[in-house]
Amino acid sequence: MNKVILESLPPLWMAAVRSAVATVALFALAAARRQLVVPGRGDLPVLLSITLLHMVGFVVLSNVGLQVVPTGRSVVLAYTTPLWVAPGAALFLGEPLTGRRVAGVAIGLLGLVVLFNPLAFDWTDRRTVLGNVAIVGAALLWAASILHIRAHRWRGTPFELVPWETLLATALLFPIAVASGSPPAVEWTGRLVLLILYSSVVGTALAYWAIATASRNLPAVTTSLGLLATPVVSIVIATVWLGEPVGGALVVAVLLILGGVAIGTTGNVDRATPPAA
DSSP, X not given: OHHHHTTTSOXXXXXXXXHHHHHHHHHHHHHHTTOOOOOOGGGHHHHHHIIXXXXXXXXXXHHHHHTTSOHHHHHHHHTTHHHHHHHHIIIIIOOOOOHHHHHHHHHHHHHHHHHHOTXXXXXXXXXXXXXXXXXXXXXXXXXXXXXXXXXXXXXXXXXXXXXXXXXXXXXXXXXXXXXXXXXXXXXXXXXXXXXXXXXXXXXXXXXXXXXXXXXXXXXXXXXXXXXXHHXXXXXXXXXXXXXXXXXXXXXXXXXXXXXXXXXXXXXXOOOOOOOOO
């Protein structure tokens, strides 16, 4: 859906508009549930990291890359996040880096090599190179966000923080969008409005809350395992809806990356410790 929206809106303006709509939806939902509270000082670090790393950094970099990189390839690169979470969890959270996890990271990185195919990749095409680098950078930022969410000692709940996170993200994204160029002339069709509403409310507001909740309650590598379905579903939709071709290299890369993540995040994984009430 974001790929289709980008046909009408530049990436930074799309991110800003989507964040603004998500903010309105979240504040309305929080008010309706009587859970609209001002975040405490103890939760400010995680509020800032989720906003800056995921809601701004990941979104901006992935949308910039999506302009020049096919959807299937983009989503595979963006969802290499679990590959970076496993070693990060061992380094920063003390979660064991078992042989399975080392093997999983190695297999996943092999999938990246297949996907990029450095021997056939056109390294002279600066725009394409930067697009791919931007998406990998987005995955790294998301991994850092997952690690911090797991490490943080929560005072409030993810649902209480997420409206304020999207509000801050909106306040940051609009100046960035303005700096990128004047507001685009957009033909606001019913189809475009529906796409933005779905992307904002379901794909942004509810998704941010769900990921934060999972990351708070589960080991970091377990959370990343739950993201595995996204690349497969996205490739199928991109093929059926957008008519994007699925080459043999993409299929092999998907199998290697998902296989590597599955190997690295299953087996002897520590059980989650429920957060203190």
